Amino acid sequence: MNEAQKSLILESSSRFLIPQGVKVSYGTAGFREDASILSSTVYRVGILAALRSLKTQSVIGVMITASHNKVSDNGVKIADPNGGMLSQHWEPFADELANAPSSQKLLQNSDFGGSIQVQYQQQQNSHLSKPISSVPSNRRILFAACGINHWLKFSSTMLCWSRPAEILLGRDTRPSGEALLEAARQGVTSIVGAVASDMGILTTPQLHWMVRARNKGIKASEQDYFEQLSNSFRCLMDLIPTGQSKFDGMNDKLVVDGANGVGGAKLQILHKLLNVLDIEVRNSSEDEGVLNDGVGADYVQKEKVAPRGFGSKDAGIRCASLDGDADRLVYFSVPPESNAPIDLVDGDKILSLFAVFIREQLSFLNEKEDIKNIHKPRLGIVQTAYANGASTNYLKHLGLEVNFTPTGVKYLHEKAADFDIGIYFEANGHGTILFSETFIEWLEVRSNKLSSGSKGSEAEKAALRLLAVSKLINQAVGDALSGVLLVEVILKHMGWSIHKWNELYHDLPSRQLKVKVADRTSVVTANAETVVVRPPGLQDAINTETVKYTQGRCFVRPSGTEDVVRVYAEASTQEAADTLANCVAKLVDQFLG
Numbered sequence: 038m039n040e041a042q043k044s045l046i047l048e049s050s051s052r053f054l055i056p057q058g059v060k061v062s063y064g065t066a067g068f069r070e071d072a073s074i075l076s077s078t079v080y081r082v083g084i085l086a087a088l089r090s091l092k093t094q095s096v097i098g099v100m101i102t103a104s105h106n107k108v109s110d111n112g113v114k115i116a117d118p119n120g121g122m123l124s125q126h127w128e129p130f131a132d133e134l135a136n137a138p139s140s141q142k143l144l145q146n147s148d149f150g151g152s153i154q155v156q157y158q159q160q161q162n163s164h165l166s167k168p169i170s171s172v173p174s175n176r177r178i179l180f181a182a183c184g185i186n187h188w189l190k191f192s193s194t195m196l197c198w199s200r201p202a203e204i205l206l207g208r209d210t211r212p213s214g215e216a217l218l219e220a221a222r223q224g225v226t227s228i229v230g231a232v233a234s235d236m237g238i239l240t241t242p243q244l245h246w247m248v249r250a251r252n253k254g255i256k257a258s259e260q261d262y263f264e265q266l267s268n269s270f271r272c273l274m275d276l277i278p279t280g281q282s283k284f285d286g287m288n289d290k291l292v293v294d295g296a297n298g299v300g301g302a303k304l305q306i307l308h309k310l311l312n313v314l315d316i317e318v319r320n321s322s323e324d325e326g327v328l329n330d331g332v333g334a335d336y337v338q339k340e341k342v343a344p345r346g347f348g349s350k351d352a353g354i355r356c357a358s359l360d361g362d363a364d365r366l367v368y369f370s371v372p373p374e375s376n377a378p379i380d381l382v383d384g385d386k387i388l389s390l391f392a393v394f395i396r397e398q399l400s401f402l403n404e405k406e407d408i409k410n411i412h413k414p415r416l417g418i419v420q421t422a423y424a425n426g427a428s429t430n431y432l433k434h435l436g437l438e439v440n441f442t443p444t445g446v447k448y449l450h451e452k453a454a455d456f457d458i459g460i461y462f463e464a465n466g467h468g469t470i471l472f473s474e475t476f477i478e479w480l481e482v483r484s485n486k487l488s489s490g491s492k493g494s495e496a497e498k499a500a501l502r503l504l505a506v507s508k509l510i511n512q513a514v515g516d517a518l519s520g521v522l523l524v525e526v527i528l529k530h531m532g533w534s535i536h537k538w539n540e541l542y543h544d545l546p547s548r549q550l551k552v553k554v555a556d557r558t559s560v561v562t563a564n565a566e567t568v569v570v571r572p573p574g575l576q577d578a579i580n581t582e583t584v585k586y587t588q589g590r591c592f593v594r595p596s597g598t599e600d601v602v603r604v605y606a607e608a609s610t611q612e613a614a615d616t617l618a619n620c621v622a623k624l625v626d627q628f629l630g
């Protein structure tokens with residue numbers, strides 16, 4: 038590392054001293070802590086993002102948000118070149134940088150130039166080289182993260198990279214966001230030549246969308262985002278079968294809970310642009326309420342109650358709730374009696390609605406004899422063990438391929454990318470539909486052919502609908518705004534009310550509990566977290582309990598975001614699900630307490 042670079046990092050890092058005794062970890066949602074201790078972490082993530090940008094020679098994103106956490110928390114995560122989550126290989130490096138105890142240590146950990154030299158020497162003297170385990174651990178991580186051939190192209194100083202680092206910065210509405218964004222900016226610009234662009238207050242999915250668009254060389258401003266969503270939405274509206282534009286016994290109105298966060302205000306902008314939907318936004322950041330306090334998708338889904346500002350006056354109206362950074366979405370309807378539980382339409386049911394619609398379009402496309410043997414697009418569904426068993430049964434009965442991954446969007450997203458069309462959702466409402474590049478190309482060719490041969494045919498409309506869905510639904514991450522628009526247009530297409538939609542299947546009663554244990558990492562699971570392999574004996578004990586219940590299913594796993602072991606149980610009645618969950622929670626306590 039040259040002297041100018043060294044002094045730049047030393048000088049800027051002295052403004053962001055690491056708090057004593059705090060150790061942070063880059064989890065499923067990046068770094069998330071009380072906002073008051075985060076500035077050095079965010080500054081260092083800025084450095085990491087610039088290094089990631091140099092390594093990938095692409096635009097990288099940094100989002101300052103703590104999603105559905107309380108307003109005094111904040112967090113930071115990196116968006117990779119494809120708009121997805123930071124590559125898992127780099128997570129340990131994020132931890133090393135964020136936890137480096139001093140500026141000198143930080144300097145060593147950011148020393149790409151040094152790494153290149155070591156790497157280069159190893160390559161040149163491979164018969165003499167030291168075993169990799171003798172290389173300092175931060176360097177080993179870099180080696181794992183970066184292909185050797187790639188490194189060899191560069192000299193020992195990062196100033197020789199062909200394209201300077203470029204980072205897009207975004208934040209949600211938290212009061213701590215502005216200062217933390219400034220910390221991120223200073224981190225980025227402490228790498229020579231790196232450029233940070235402040236994109237302002239955004240939803241998390243907007244920032245991810247912009248990063249993906251920039252790297253694909255397409256228009257990437259917030260206005261472009263709104264235009265792409267509204268144009269593809271209008272296209273889908275125009276393709277609704279005639280005579281299908283009225284809901285089945287339901288008025289047109291949608292009321293959205295914005296969690297007092299960023300999503301409400303952004304939805305208002307979309308709403309104005311669209312001018313065709315009847316949407317009322319409550320709990321917008323412009324209102325009085327506190328972010329995520331008795332509002333938002335996480336609260337509604339976990340507590341199964343209506344958010345603040347909603348009550349029996351809304352009975353019969355279609356309602357939806359976004360989380361604090363608008364990457365989660367659930368629907369619900371409020372009962373006429375004030376203390377009855379709400380009808381929750383969760384991520385599993387949004388997934389099912391999308392699957393029914395996509396499957397219908399694919400069947401229109403496949404109807405034509407001439408393509409039967411040419412290409413059969415593969416539709417794949419991805420869920421986690423938290424998906425309600427009734428949803429999985431429903432999807433399998435439709436003949437769909439259902440896959441399971443561990444909890445965490447990065448796993449679901451990765452699996453969904455294996456298909457021509459991959460639909461993934463967590464029960465909590467985070468999910469999207471991925472279209473492979475080859476499938477999009479195939480669709481474009483096919484819709485062109487159909488428009489010259491059989492214009493106006495169902496097959497042509499199906500191809501156009503699928504193309505519009507691929508533009509409407511965020512291809513980078515789950516996005517509550519594009520999710521709302523897709524749900525709304527599919528309900529119109531089907532002529533379904535929220536009640537009809539909710540009747541697709543009936544959820545099995547379920548219960549989630551948290552158990553505090555001495556060390557949650559002593560629970561090790563396998564098979565997409567459905568089986569405990571350590572401590573020995575715990576899974577057998579869970580099995581013995583679970584078989585006592587009709588339709589019983591139960592699993593435990595250590596949380597990735599809280600210091601607890603989570604217990605999930607399902608059974609044919611609520612009482613049985615509660616009892617099963619409580620018994621298994623006791624077992625967890627006995628084995629690990």
Ligand SMILES: CC(=O)N[C@H]1[C@@H](OP(=O)(O)O)O[C@H](CO)[C@@H](O)[C@@H]1O
Binds near residue numbers: 066444465597598603
């Ligand atoms: C049961 C549950 O809802 N788990 C959530 C929660 O993860 P845990 O690892 O369970 O703490 O936060 C993750 C990040 O937001 C989200 O992806 C996941 O679905």
Ligand SMILES: [Mg+2]
Binds near residue numbers: 104361362363365
């Ligand atoms: Mg969120």
